[in-house]
Amino acid sequence: MPQTATTNRRYVLVQHTQPDQEPTPAVWKLENAPVPKPGPNQMLLRTLWLSLDPYMRVRLNEDDSYMPSVKKGEVMVGGTVSRVEVSNHPDYKAGDLVHSYAGWQDYIVSDGSDIIVKLPDGFREQSWYLGALGMPGFTAWHALVNIGKPKSGETFVTAAATGAVGQVIGQLAKLRGCRVVGIAGGKSKCDYAVKELGFDACVDHRASDFPAQLKAACPKGIDIYMENVGGPVFDAVEPLLNLFARIPICGLISHYSGGGLDGRDRLPGFMANTLFKRFTIQGFIIFDAYPEFYGTFLKEATPLAESGQMRIREHRLEGLESAPAGLCDLLHGGNFGKVVVKVAD
């Protein structure tokens, strides 16, 4: 069923997911509700694009983590590009495009406090505000600039190289003179990273000799490692880290679940390495950084995107109904590029 003017289709959570399990599309249920009506100083937003992102996984747990979990019966959270349909708000008029967090639904009433940014008139690709110019792109920029602090000639490594964050951070690191090495799953992603995104090398983490390949791709070691996957990839990265390496941690898509790879406790060795090699490890949640840095980021990234100097690859899904399977697929690395759902024109 496509979007209509009279019904608010929405996905609500019906079941939490255990921390060590993967969600299935059955954890959400599609409901039809009336379109809500905006009151004074409010407006009605209509969802055009919905973003699917790895951070959504932890919101499906029953227990809160760094953010509250989605409760049963609540609409699933998500970033959106929306159009103002009706406005009683002095700062917005009907037809304005905004980036907000309307969630997995067609309509939401907003008082403006949820609006991240108003899109510039006539911007060439609305959906980029969910990717390269939105949360993932901002994550890339913040991790690189404020934590990674790259110097020309250093070696920068990112996993999930063609993902929403990886594709942007690699290109930004390249612009700063780094040797950029990606890690991705499969030959086509690795080829894309090198040929289209301009990475110096990209290594397939599924290869049986992945650690050796990574080492060969980083002849001068690794100065900055963007940690967004965890697990065995990190095990291959750690021995290559140079003195004074910086490790921004923005995600752990593999969840670091369970009891290690071989029963060893890897914390002691990691802490000793952190001391001896003077690592800086910094976890961050990008939502904290918006007030101070989002504007600075847009100033750099918008012209790069608009001019085509920054390559942007999206993995586009059609229709709100594709969101549940689309997110499950993303969590397995089934996407190739930033996942966005086209909900309506």
Add this chain to the structure above:
Amino acid sequence: MPQTATTNRRYVLVQHTQPDQEPTPAVWKLENAPVPKPGPNQMLLRTLWLSLDPYMRVRLNEDDSYMPSVKKGEVMVGGTVSRVEVSNHPDYKAGDLVHSYAGWQDYIVSDGSDIIVKLPDGFREQSWYLGALGMPGFTAWHALVNIGKPKSGETFVTAAATGAVGQVIGQLAKLRGCRVVGIAGGKSKCDYAVKELGFDACVDHRASDFPAQLKAACPKGIDIYMENVGGPVFDAVEPLLNLFARIPICGLISHYSGGGLDGRDRLPGFMANTLFKRFTIQGFIIFDAYPEFYGTFLKEATPLAESGQMRIREHRLEGLESAPAGLCDLLHGGNFGKVVVKVAD
């Protein structure tokens, strides 16, 4: 045998120590050698005070770590306060007192490049340049100011509270308005931290309910944890760390050796915590920071020490011959205060 003008007593390493073992005094041998003669632009330094410090442990391993290990037959390394006996160097004259790294011996020839700082004339306690005003004090200041970045009202925790670093960092954190909680081994050290150093609380890590006591002492959690011991102490600290906690790592005296406490791999949980709670973990080796910050540190710490506002507790040993047993004792926490050896007047 006391120091003489004709013999250079020196301790050379005769045996390396395995990483998972403790050294014994038998790993060094006392030798008598002639007093060396300074050439043009050189000077002869005579050791008055020798510093014993935890970092010396890793220098006893056979393999290099963040610094080269001491090789068999080499004089054991160590910070000293020395007097210039003979000077052919334009910047120093006989009688000058300097802080250097002459090692475990009576005499050394210096070209000046090894001098950390010249002591001010008539300074009240020369040996403080090995402790509160030397490497340990500077370690405390750098960890607190440049990594910990304390804000008034935050909770600061340090292990080894009455040790060379702990006593200084706690007092500096207190001056910056933090709630300061120490961790130490035994009642007398804990009492000293509270009554003499002015800590708000100090918890005995040997107590059977140590984790519960630590939690009670930190009702608002922990914002900055000075990691200098590792092991079970860190396990009690980790669950108390607040959002945006900072963890400078300057030492791991317990070596984090072996396979964890209960066979669990603690790295995944720690990394997830680092992400969710936005920790900043930074390993550092203080020797890197001297060029940029040692002067700034001395400007703050010297008047605090000189005026008595900063309390300084030393654990003084007499005679060069007390160094081997003194270091072994220090590595077991047998000291109470900064360990210095008085080698000569």
